[in-house]
Amino acid sequence: MLPAARIGLLVAALLSAAGCVDKGKSGEGEGAGKQPATAATATGNATDPALNWGGTTPHDTPPIANPLLAQAEAVMRKADPGFDRFDVNYTTGDLDRDGRDDVVIEYGVGDEGAMRHVAKSIYVLLARDGGLQLQPEVTDAFSGCPVVREIVGGQLLADALEACIVPFPKTIGYYAFEWDAQRKRLRQVYEQDTEQRVVMRLQQLREALLAQRKDEIDLHLRAGPLPVAPAERDKPRAAPEQVFADAALRRGFSDTVGMLSHVEFKDDGEHQRKASLPAPANAQSAERALYIDLQPRADDSLFESDGYTYVLDASVLVRWPDPGKTGGHQVRFNLIDGDLYLSEHGAFDMDEEG
Template identity: 55%
Template sequence: MTAAQRAGGVALPAVAGVALCAALLAAAPGCERKGASTSSDAAAASVAPAPSPATDPALNWGGTTPHDQPPVADPLIAQAEAAMRKADPKFDKFEVDYFSGDLDRDGRDDVAIEYGIGEEGAMRHVAKSVRVLLARNDGLQLQADQTDKFEDCPAVRGIRDGRLWADGLEACMLPFPRTLNYYQFEWRDGGLVRVATEDAQQRVLSRLRAMREAIEAGKVSTLDANLRPGPTIKGETAPAPDPVFADAKRRRAFADAIGLLSHLELQRLDDHERSASFVKPRGPDAGERRLHIDTAPDDATVEIDGYTYVVDARATVEWPEGDGVGYHLRWRLIDGELYLEEADAHDLDGLES
């Protein structure tokens, strides 16, 4: 899943859309989620022209994805769907997402399913469920409901490295929900066990450290995705990455700054802003390095190439380049990954975070 919602026609701004839907939900049952579905009801309704996800937030399944692409035929997914339909014929009444990968580390692909639940009327699609099907000699076997393992509205991101990766959203009904936590689960003793949790600040720090490690290992090309304004939409041509890391000196300066700053205790500026600084007193690279993280930026959503994304945090890394001039990279945390917002020189006394 991505945080993108396709913009088309006349789209409400994200904040206004959330407020409007909340107001309508309180006032009338007509403002309800009509998430895309593989059910026969949805197929029957498909004869009417479908609104774009941007003009109808109800098409944004759970608030994080346009879901405007038909599902890809996959025998494993078809088997999982058949097993789920046998257990609950109406499991895909609202929407459903499938994720495959080896979760129990037995060398065979398993399947995780995330789907919406709710009631007809104003309370339709109020939550989500997560089910797991494990590969066995006689096929996929449906396991017990795993929804109670999530404290927040679950948004499964995938299965990789023997773990299920998922986000915890603030609400299932909102068109543009913020991500509260980033989770990793392993399959142990018949259920999902949470083995890692990061909030937005921790996620920013871990992604900055991962970028530093890639630079240190000489794997700069693996950072191309980070050097774009936002996620690349499947099926669309990715824009060229910003060339900032093509400059070896600047690449080295960024890695050094992260090495010095990312393990320092961040100082509290207010409820959602933290910063850290380190001053080198002497040498050609003398001066202050600074890291600033804002986990509630004013522009909580941003539109990039016709898609709207939730910005869960903004981070700025800055360092001196000599002669009263500094350089900074500003990143946006979208879908749990950092994307470059700005790369530029600045007066050492004039940068505003």
């Protein structure tokens, strides 16, 4: 695998995104273990500029035959012969809840012409007795630069990126859609901004801690996502840090997330948000607080793991007091591809900080 983040390759990526290099790619979405499909891999904003051209999908794994995606490509080429001229991304799953896998295709990062512009298109192909059936275009259901992620439980999960033709775009919104069979269109189930996404993920981690679901907990106690390529996943990796092995830390974190989940965020700087509960009157202990930095410093905005470069969409810090002391404990996470991954943890002291 080529190293990520080489300036020359970034330039090549931008030229290719602008249409100066004619490439097509196709990859299946994250569902079922993020298995790659035809000529590319799963979705996600992990990128290697040498292999990706301004979008969000690395494509450095060998082709894997998938009859469903081959059928989808055939349907799309008949409907739009040039559909794979630019970026193509797939995700599969049962969207209409009939027990059969459907396909959602997202394609296009630019159109040729006197005025070049971003032009992504998204289509749904539903499984029918005669094969995949193309539905009316559903692009209008999305805002921003859309990226389809996966189909889970009959819902299509998707993200909105800040831009389509930059090498490392930030995610600015998270969506879920269901299929409206009567109207033949996607119906939005929810829309989340970054703050809402962070709170949801923290709540889910809290629930996993309370239920002692170790596998779910460990997903958040690594530095970054699992590699998208199956061959890379089998390589030895550092074990997740057992931050919450201590019952007191588990309880402190869980209590703090539970208390702050419904506290209104306030500005704590130009790009910082804070939700907090002050310490009791006359107490010298620290407050319970949740900090979200929506714009990590330029030198901290990218993170490399397992040969991929990820965009840090936010930095998240959870703090809670140690009873009877002037400090407490803190855990910092990075928000990557809509999930939280451990950055650092440890004790802090207000006297030392002050």
